[in-house]
Amino acid sequence: MKTKSIASFLLGTALTFTATGVAFAQDKTVKIGALSDQSGLYADLGGPGSTLAAQMAVEDSGLAAKGWKIDIVSGDHQNKPDIGTAIARQWFDVDKVDTIVDVPNSGVALAVNNVIKEKNGVYINSGAATSDLTNAQCSPNTVHWTYDTYMLAHTTGQALVKAGGDSWFFLTADYAFGAALERDTTAVITANGGKVVGGVKHPLNTPDFSSFLLQAQASKAKIIGLANAGGDTTNTIKQAAEFGIVKGGQKLAALLLFLTDVKAIGLETAQGLNFTETFYWDMNDQTRAFSKRFAEKMKNNAPPTMVQAGVYAGVRHYLKALEALGGNPHDGVKVVEKMKSMPTEDDLFGKGQIQPNGRTIHSAYLFEVKKPSESKGPWDFYKLVGTVPGDQAFTPLSESKCALLKK
Amino acid sequence: MQALYAQLLVGLINGSFYALLSLGLAVIFGMLNIINFAHGALYMMGAFVAYFLLNLGGISYWWALLLAPIIVGVFGMILERTMLQWLTGLDHLYGLLLTFGIALIVQGVFQNYFGSSGLPYAIPDQLKGGMNLGFMFLPIYRGWVVVFSLVICLATWFLIEKTRLGAYLRAATENPTLVRAFGINVPRMITLTYGLGVGLAALAGVLSAPINQVRPLMGADLIIVVFAVVVIGGMGSIMGSIITGFALGVIEGLTKYFYPEASNTVVFVLMVLVLLVKPTGLTGRAA
Secondary structure (H helix, E strand, C coil), X not given: CHHHHHHHHHHHHHHHHHHHHHHHHXXXXXXXXXXXXXXXXXXXXXXXXXXXXXXXXXXXXXXXXHCCEEEEEEEECCCCHHHHXXXXXXXXXXXXXXXXXXXXXXXXXXXXXXXXXXXXXXXXXXCCCCHHHHCCCCCCCEEECXXXXXXXXXXXXXXXXXXXXXXXXXXXXXXXXXXXXXXXXXXXXXHCCCEEEEEEEECCCXXXXXXXXXXXXXXXXXXXXXXXXXXXXXXXXXXXXXXXXCCCCCEEEECCCCXXXXXXXXXXXXXXXXXXXXXXXXXXHHHHHHHHHHHHXXXXXXXXXXXXXXXXXXXXXXXXXXXXXXXXXXXXXXXXXXXXXXCEEECCCEEEEECCCCEXXXXXXXXXXXXXXXXXXXXXXXXXXXXXXXXXXXXXXXXXXXXXXXX | CHHHHHHHHHHHHHHXXXXXXXXXXHHHHHHHCCCCCCHHHHHHHXXXXXXXXXXXXXXXXXXXXXXXXXXXXXXXXXXXXXXXXXXXXXXXXXXXXXXXXXXXXXXXXXXXXXXXXXXXXXXXHHHCCEEECCCCXXXXXXXXXXXXXXXXXXXXXXXXXXXXXXXXXXXXXXXXXXXXXXCCCHHHHHHHHHHHHHHHHHHHHHHHCCCCCECXXXXXXXXXXXXXXXXXXXXXXXXXXXHHHHHHHHHHHXXXXXXXXXXXXXXXXXXXXXXXXXXXXXXXXXX
16 A cells, blocks of 8 residues: 555656646747738838748747747737737737737837736837837836837937927827827927927828928928828828929928838939938848848848838847746746846847836937939938937936836 | 918819719719729729839830720729629629629739839829919929819710710610610620729829829728718719719818818718718719
């Protein structure tokens, strides 16, 4: 009897060990959801390219060879917060997704932010602009990688005001992003002695801007600030040229402009525009090498936009943190804390740091769109005009209203 | 007051697109009884054909104005012959679903190859620049769009309402069997009519290419508004859809000035009001 109980004890222990062994193996299973606008006006700057970037990050991490199983799913939020949150909930509840990446469209991004916090997932946002993600609405589960409205205002906006553009008229996309960009830029304008003389809020995805442009023209403002993005920005710039706005002496401030937008506008019309990005494919050997690999896998052979580059770099850093943790990737807060504790470094954005509020700090670059005669290839669009160090480009912690900083 | 004139004119420009597109829809609905949801996709194809003609064949905007509607029109006629004709006599819903499916497929294919941000198409040299009207700077190209589409709209109206061919057409919709008895090939006439409606959409696409981006979803964004225009104007009424098209462009333009946030809903508010007061549309007759 006694021997039997010892035997069963040993057997039980062995089973327990086996069970733990299985648990350890499962602990290296990660699921990443790339949530983006897959078909609308932001699909080219994020969309399928962002999913590809996430896949490349997983491949380049080499974690598969170390026993990790990393899956990527993708979803289309259609620029609608309700659809975005529904997908996020399904991913966490049914599909056991650990991490959501990209999520352009600030309205969707903020809504998804709440779901991820509630489900204790990890949120690596690259596509959205609103600085609220790491400010008033910051979350211990969120890392905001690529850029934000504060950065855009303090680089492009500030440079234009200092160059004499002291009166502004805003064309603002009528949702969270436009409002945040207008707010942050207005703060910079007034702080530098300029003033805002008027503005129009236009619906998202407007095909015709002529009415709004006429109002901007009539305002006599020196600068027409475009607090919109993607297809809205390209249509505004194209139609502004048609209405002779720049020839009339007013200057357009494309506060947010992506590589794919410049392609869509064409250099003939876009030349001379000043704007800011944190990544451009033609910066150095590393960015060129990555972009070449990326473009080969893209349908139209497009190099990555800064949003797609941000997805890649963000996922790479996330996977480094997971590797450092050794396993158990399912506690979002713990993973994000690990991400914040490690300095960021990758081929695309160089060295940086994630602040306690979740904001990734890296250099921002002021670019100017080349003249058609200066462009040597199908995607050769930008001239580097200046570099702003990360600590000057992004919200200083002393100004941040993030609750995480009060601990 | 000056600003108001400018907004009226700008509204008229957008109205030209609404008029051209809703005219095509009205022709197709009036003659074939098909609610053509593929109209937006065909409009987009018109713009893309113009882009290809220019960039692959070096064929100018002016030729594209003629060629793109023909090419897309032929595509439309193939659609009618191979698919739509089998739906004659069935409920409207079948035609609607079929054309909606076609639209999704066409858009999907273009999106797959060209992405969503679109391609640039330059304004032809002859129409570049603008003139100062005192109250606004009018780009010459936009003025051209208004005049040209007005001419096309009136010509179409004339063709259908005032010519012998138009009379055959209208008769064939009323009583195809009888018209056939007179030795007229009704199915061929219907195919050609669908081609005409589609050609009008493609023409609007070419006209819009230099103003908007040439992009796969350009039609999808517009088609819902255009359907609202057709409903307000009265399904199938040629003149009704032309007048409503221009009028709604102007109303939308004024909304952009007085309350921009509502500019993309105002058309639908009007549609609801019209349907409540006069369910057949402003110029429609009871079926």
